[in-house]
Amino acid sequence: MKRKLSALLSLATAAAMLSACSSSTASTTTAAATTKAAESSAAEQTTQQEASSTAAATTEEATTAGTTAATGGVSLTVVTSFGGDDGNRQNYEDAYTAWEAATGNTVKDASATSNEQWKAQVLSDFETGSEPDVLFFFNGVDSNPLVEGEEVVSIDEIREVYPDYASNMDDSKLGASPVDGKNYSIPTAGYWEAMYVNKTVLEDAGVEIPDADTTWDEFLTMCQTIKDKGYTPIAVSLAEVPHYWFEYTVLNNGSRAVHEIVPTDSSSEEYTNWVNGLNDIKDLYSKGFLPENTLTATDAETFQLMADNKAAFAIDGSWKMGWFFGSTDEDGNEVAGNVDDVSRYTVTYVPAKGDRKTTDMIGGLSMGYYITRKAWEDPEKQAAAVSFVEAMTTDDVVGKMAGGTAVTALKNGTPAAENPNSLVLDALAMIKGSTGTVSAVQDNLSSEQKTKLLVDDVKLVANGSITAEQAVDDTLALAK
Amino acid sequence: MPQNQTPAGRPDRPALRRARRPARRYSAQAAVYKNRRPLWLFLLPAFTFMGIYLFYPFFRNIVDSFQVIEGLGMPAKGLNDPWYLNYSKMLTDPVMRTAVLNTLLLMLCTLVFQVGMALLLALLVDRAGRGAGFFRTVYFFPIVISATALGLLFNLIFLYDGGMLNQLLQQLNWTSKNIDWKGEKFWFSTMTLPVMWQYVGYYFVIILTGLNNIPAELYEAAAIDGAGPWQLVRYIKWPLLHNTLCTCLTLAITGALKVFDLPWTMMPNGMPLDKSWLTGTYMYKQTMLAKDVDYAGAIGVFIVLLGVLLSQLSQRIFRERDE
Numbered sequence: 001m002k003r004k005l006s007a008l009l010s011l012a013t014a015a016a017m018l019s020a021c022s023s024s025t026a027s028t029t030t031a032a033a034t035t036k037a038a039e040s041s042a043a044e045q046t047t048q049q050e051a052s053s054t055a056a057a058t059t060e061e062a063t064t065a066g067t068t069a070a071t072g073g074v075s076l077t078v079v080t081s082f083g084g085d086d087g088n089r090q091n092y093e094d095a096y097t098a099w100e101a102a103t104g105n106t107v108k109d110a111s112a113t114s115n116e117q118w119k120a121q122v123l124s125d126f127e128t129g130s131e132p133d134v135l136f137f138f139n140g141v142d143s144n145p146l147v148e149g150e151e152v153v154s155i156d157e158i159r160e161v162y163p164d165y166a167s168n169m170d171d172s173k174l175g176a177s178p179v180d181g182k183n184y185s186i187p188t189a190g191y192w193e194a195m196y197v198n199k200t201v202l203e204d205a206g207v208e209i210p211d212a213d214t215t216w217d218e219f220l221t222m223c224q225t226i227k228d229k230g231y232t233p234i235a236v237s238l239a240e241v242p243h244y245w246f247e248y249t250v251l252n253n254g255s256r257a258v259h260e261i262v263p264t265d266s267s268s269e270e271y272t273n274w275v276n277g278l279n280d281i282k283d284l285y286s287k288g289f290l291p292e293n294t295l296t297a298t299d300a301e302t303f304q305l306m307a308d309n310k311a312a313f314a315i316d317g318s319w320k321m322g323w324f325f326g327s328t329d330e331d332g333n334e335v336a337g338n339v340d341d342v343s344r345y346t347v348t349y350v351p352a353k354g355d356r357k358t359t360d361m362i363g364g365l366s367m368g369y370y371i372t373r374k375a376w377e378d379p380e381k382q383a384a385a386v387s388f389v390e391a392m393t394t395d396d397v398v399g400k401m402a403g404g405t406a407v408t409a410l411k412n413g414t415p416a417a418e419n420p421n422s423l424v425l426d427a428l429a430m431i432k433g434s435t436g437t438v439s440a441v442q443d444n445l446s447s448e449q450k451t452k453l454l455v456d457d458v459k460l461v462a463n464g465s466i467t468a469e470q471a472v473d474d475t476l477a478l479a480k
Numbered sequence: 481m482p483q484n485q486t487p488a489g490r491p492d493r494p495a496l497r498r499a500r501r502p503a504r505r506y507s508a509q510a511a512v513y514k515n516r517r518p519l520w521l522f523l524l525p526a527f528t529f530m531g532i533y534l535f536y537p538f539f540r541n542i543v544d545s546f547q548v549i550e551g552l553g554m555p556a557k558g559l560n561d562p563w564y565l566n567y568s569k570m571l572t573d574p575v576m577r578t579a580v581l582n583t584l585l586l587m588l589c590t591l592v593f594q595v596g597m598a599l600l601l602a603l604l605v606d607r608a609g610r611g612a613g614f615f616r617t618v619y620f621f622p623i624v625i626s627a628t629a630l631g632l633l634f635n636l637i638f639l640y641d642g643g644m645l646n647q648l649l650q651q652l653n654w655t656s657k658n659i660d661w662k663g664e665k666f667w668f669s670t671m672t673l674p675v676m677w678q679y680v681g682y683y684f685v686i687i688l689t690g691l692n693n694i695p696a697e698l699y700e701a702a703a704i705d706g707a708g709p710w711q712l713v714r715y716i717k718w719p720l721l722h723n724t725l726c727t728c729l730t731l732a733i734t735g736a737l738k739v740f741d742l743p744w745t746m747m748p749n750g751m752p753l754d755k756s757w758l759t760g761t762y763m764y765k766q767t768m769l770a771k772d773v774d775y776a777g778a779i780g781v782f783i784v785l786l787g788v789l790l791s792q793l794s795q796r797i798f799r800e801r802d803e
Contacts, residue, residue, distance in 0.1 A: 301640065459753065
C-alpha cells in the first residue's frame, strides 16, 4: 500500500512539473510587471464573480463606452511603453481601469519605459512564444519582425469580423508597416520632439529663451554663459537616452528631405550627416555642456536637474509634457507633476545650423496598439482584445493622451486641451509656427542597429574612445 | 533450558511463532531497502526535470554556438563560416577580455572579502554569547532581499545628485563636489561592495554552524591549559573549521561566476564605457540586446568550462581532510 502511495505521489509530482511546462501564460517583461500580474491575477477572481452576476449591465456599459461587446472574466496581458515616469502613465491607467470596470475583464499590465532594452525584450517575448495579447509598440522598422513573422493581425483582417474597428481613425495616418504597407496598429497620440527650457536658470544666467531665429552658434554661446554661471546647460543622459540629440544634430547637418534615409555607405550624403551629427554631440560633451555624469546617469536622473533648477535645456518628446505638470486621475483628482511651478518652464524649437530651419521639427505617429495573432486566434480573448484596443483609442482617451498638443490620427482632429497651462500654450504656439515635421531616422534602424549606435557607441564617441566614423560603420555593418 | 521449549522438551510452537515475528518483520523491511525499484521511481521526477531543463538546453547550446542564430527562438541558418567562428571571435573580442578579467577579479574579492568578513563576524558572534541570535539574523538578512531591490537601493545610495553618500560626504566637508561613483574612477568598488555585502551573511551562517559543531569540551580543556581568546582561534577553531572553510571557498568561487542581477541593475550595459562587463552580463547583452544568440551560446559554454575548471582547481587547493 505504501509503495503504491509512493508511486502515486511520484507520478503526481512529475505530472505537475510537466504540466507547468505547457502552461501558456505569457511571460512578463519586467520584475514590476510580474508583481502587477500577480496582483491582477488575484483581482481577476473577484472580478469574474462580479462579472457573472452583472453580465447584462456589463454588455450595456461596454457598448456605451464605445467598445465591442466582450465577455466578462477575460484576462488580457498588455505590454505598453506607458511605464515608469511616462507622462501619460496616469491617463493610460485611468483608461484601462475604466475598461475593466465596464467589461468585467482584467488587464495584466506589463508596461515599462521605452528604451532599446525594452524593445529587444518585447521582440524576444514574441520569439520565445510568450508574447502579450495586446501590444503598444513602434510601427516603423522595429515592428518588421512582428509583421514578417505574422505575429500581429492587420486592421483589414480585424475589420472583416469587426467592421467598426478603428472607425474613428484616419487610415492614411495610422502608420503603415514598412514590410507590406498595411496598417497593423492604431496610434493614440503622435509625438513631436523639442527643447524644454528652464526659465529660472536662464533668467539667473542672463540668457534669452531660444526662439525660431536662434542659430546653433548662438546656442553654444548661451550654453557657455550658463555653464560659467555654475549651471548644467543641457540635461541629457548619453548612457541611456542620447536619441533626441542624435536626431536633431543629424537634422542640423542635413535637411528634412534626406533625414529619414539611412546611409548605405561612407560615400553617401547621409553618412556624412550622421558623422557630423555625432561629432556635434562630442563637441557638446567636450565643452562641458552636459552633466558631469552623463556617461553613467539615467534619463530620470538628468531630467531631475530640470526640476531642481540645475539645468537649462533638455530635448524630449511631447509625452514629457505630463512629467512637468502632472495629470488628472480617474476620480478627477490632480496628480502632481515633477516641478513646483510649470510657468517657469517652456518648450521651444531646437536651434538650427546649415540648411535646416529652426522651425523644422522631428515628429510623427510612431507607436500604436497591436492585437497579437495569439490573442486573435483565441476564441476567449479575441473580442476582449478588440474591445480593449477600441476603448484605449476612443476620441476621449486619445484626446487626453495628446494633451491638446500632440498629433493624432483622429478623423475629428486633436481635441483642444481643457484649461491649458502656460506650457501647453507654448507648445501649441510652437506647433503652429512649425515649418515642417520629419520622422525620426532611428525608426528606420533595426533594434540591433539602434542598440549598437545609441546604447553602445554614442557615449564612446563623446568620450573619444572611438571615432564617429567607426560608430556609423559598426552600425551599418549590422544591416549587412 | 532453551526459552522455547516446554519442560517435556517439546518445542513451544506459539512461542516460536512469536519469536520469529520480529525477525520476519525485519527481513521484510530489509527487502524494501534491497528492492531498488521504488528508489528509481523517486529519482525519476527530478531526473526528468534536470534532463529537460538543464542537460538538454546545455548540449543544445553547444550545438547552437556553432550555428548562425539571429534571435531567440529563431531557427538556425546553418553553420558559421568557419564553424568555430564564435570561439575565435571570443579570443579577439576586447569586451569579452574585460568581462573575463572583471569576473576573475570579482572572484578574488569574493574570496577575500566575503568569506574573510564572514569568518571574522562568525568568530566575533561566536564569542558574543548574549545577542548572538540577533546578530545572526541581522547579518543573514540581506540574503532574503532580492538582488534587484538591493540594486535599486544602492543606486539611491550612490546617486550622483542628491545620493546618500554624496550628501554625507558634503555634510562632513570631505568633498565640495558630487562624486560620480559609477564613473571611470570608482565603478569597480561601487559594483563590488553591494555584491560582497549581500552574500557575507550566507557564508557567515555556514561558518557559525561550523563553530557551533566544535565540542565545548575542547574549549574547556583549552581554558584549563590557560589558552586565551587568540589561542582558542589559532589552535582550536581555525583547524576544526578547515573543512567548513573549504566548502565556503568552493561555493564562493563558483558563485562569483553566476553574479548577474545586482551588477546589471546598478551598472547596465557595461557602464561606464564598457568597463564593468562580467561574463554573465555580457552573455545577456549578446542574447537580449545584440541578438547574437550563437555568440551568446559560445560565451555560455565558456562560462561553464571556466566554472568546471575553477571548481576542480579549488577542490584540489582546498582539499577537505578527515577529521
